[in-house]
Amino acid sequence: VTATPDPLIHPITRLSICGLLAAGADWVEFAALRDAAGISDSVLSKQSRVLEDAGYVEVRKGAVGRRPRTWFRLTAGGRQAVQGHLAWLAQLEETVSAGTRDARQAGHLPGDRDQPASEPEFGELPGKGPALVVTSSGGGRAPRQIHHVDTERVD
Amino acid sequence: MMHDVPGDPAALEQLRVQRSRLADRMRWPWWYQSGLAIFWALAFACPFLTHGVRIWPILIGAVAVACLLQWGLVRATGIKMATPTLLYPASGRPARIAMIVGALAALEAEFLLIRHGLTVTAIVVATLAVVAEMACQQVQLRGIRQGLRGGGGAA
Numbered sequence: 001v002t003a004t005p006d007p008l009i010h011p012i013t014r015l016s017i018c019g020l021l022a023a024g025a026d027w028v029e030f031a032a033l034r035d036a037a038g039i040s041d042s043v044l045s046k047q048s049r050v051l052e053d054a055g056y057v058e059v060r061k062g063a064v065g066r067r068p069r070t071w072f073r074l075t076a077g078g079r080q081a082v083q084g085h086l087a088w089l090a091q092l093e094e095t096v097s098a099g100t101r102d103a104r105q106a107g108h109l110p111g112d113r114d115q116p117a118s119e120p121e122f123g124e125l126p127g128k129g130p131a132l133v134v135t136s137s138g139g140g141r142a143p144r145q146i147h148h149v150d151t152e153r154v155d
Numbered sequence: 156m157m158h159d160v161p162g163d164p165a166a167l168e169q170l171r172v173q174r175s176r177l178a179d180r181m182r183w184p185w186w187y188q189s190g191l192a193i194f195w196a197l198a199f200a201c202p203f204l205t206h207g208v209r210i211w212p213i214l215i216g217a218v219a220v221a222c223l224l225q226w227g228l229v230r231a232t233g234i235k236m237a238t239p240t241l242l243y244p245a246s247g248r249p250a251r252i253a254m255i256v257g258a259l260a261a262l263e264a265e266f267l268l269i270r271h272g273l274t275v276t277a278i279v280v281a282t283l284a285v286v287a288e289m290a291c292q293q294v295q296l297r298g299i300r301q302g303l304r305g306g307g308g309a310a
Contacts, residue, residue: 012166012169015166015170016169016170016173019170019173019174019306020170020173020174020177022306023174023177023178023302023303023304023306024236024299024302024303024305024306025177025234025235025236025303026235026236026237027234027235028177028233028234028235029233029234030233031233032177032180032232032233032234033177033233035176035180036173036174036176036177036180037173038173038176064230071235086167086170086306089166089167090167093167
């Protein structure tokens with residue numbers, strides 16, 4: 001899996017939906033997904049439509065008696081994109097924890113005011129698209145902020 | 156658009172919590188466990204049938220009960236797992252193999268004991284086999300839940 005950020009999955013709500021659908025289940029029902037993600041019906045409806053339009057999620061609608069039932073699952077393309085994005089996030093997490101570890105080893109606690117703040121930068125990796133570069137200065141100090149590709153609020 | 160927003164690793168942590176919530180939904184209702192016990196009891200009762208009784212109606216009935224139970228479980232939990240094979244999913248694979256080997260061994264032992272006139276011992280073997288199969292299914296369920304928590308390999 002190539003660790004690549006996906007701007008469509010990046011907003012937290014869509015990341016939750018896709019991450020849950022990629023957890024290992026084949027199909028997940030609307031209520032189960034809503035409860036696990038901790039979001040409202042309307043947010044799930046809206047975001048699932050965005051993901052469906054992008055071809056990341058497949059939706060199957062049915063009914064049990066008079067109650068409508070909607071089921072979701074990731075498409076093959078959606079699964080690939082989610083796995084790439086999650087791998088990218090995991091790398092990011094690893095970078096941050098390594099930075100924190102380095103800072104501890106160097107004897108500086110994160111948040112020290114006498115050290116200049118290090119700023120992560122976004123850049124382009126040749127052939128790999130956008131990438132996050134976490135820079136560290138001031139004796140291996142941990143970075144304070146993580147930059148998002150897109151911070152569009154969705155709920 | 157790229158803004159400074161902290162919290163990418165936090166998003167990954169939140170996803171872990173959400174997946175844990177989804178995995179917690181994967182619990183068997185009482186009727187499913189009772190149905191499973193009946194299914195296995197029917198299966199291990201087959202060697203006791205005398206030659207005059209047809210085995211096919213019982214087998215078809217057992218398969219119908221299993222399908223009905225599975226259908227009910229999917230609707231109750233809101234999670235549909237892919238059809239398991241001997242190798243997929245990786246979580247709970249040892250329990251699945253143990254179930255198949257255990258069932259074959261118990262059936263063979265029952266046939267052997269009945270042929271030698273040891274009916275009471277055969278009944279004990281059948282009862283123990285039902286208990287063992289139920290225990291294996293519980294282990295398998297725990298594996299499925301663990302897989303859902305871990306994200307099925309996706310970060």
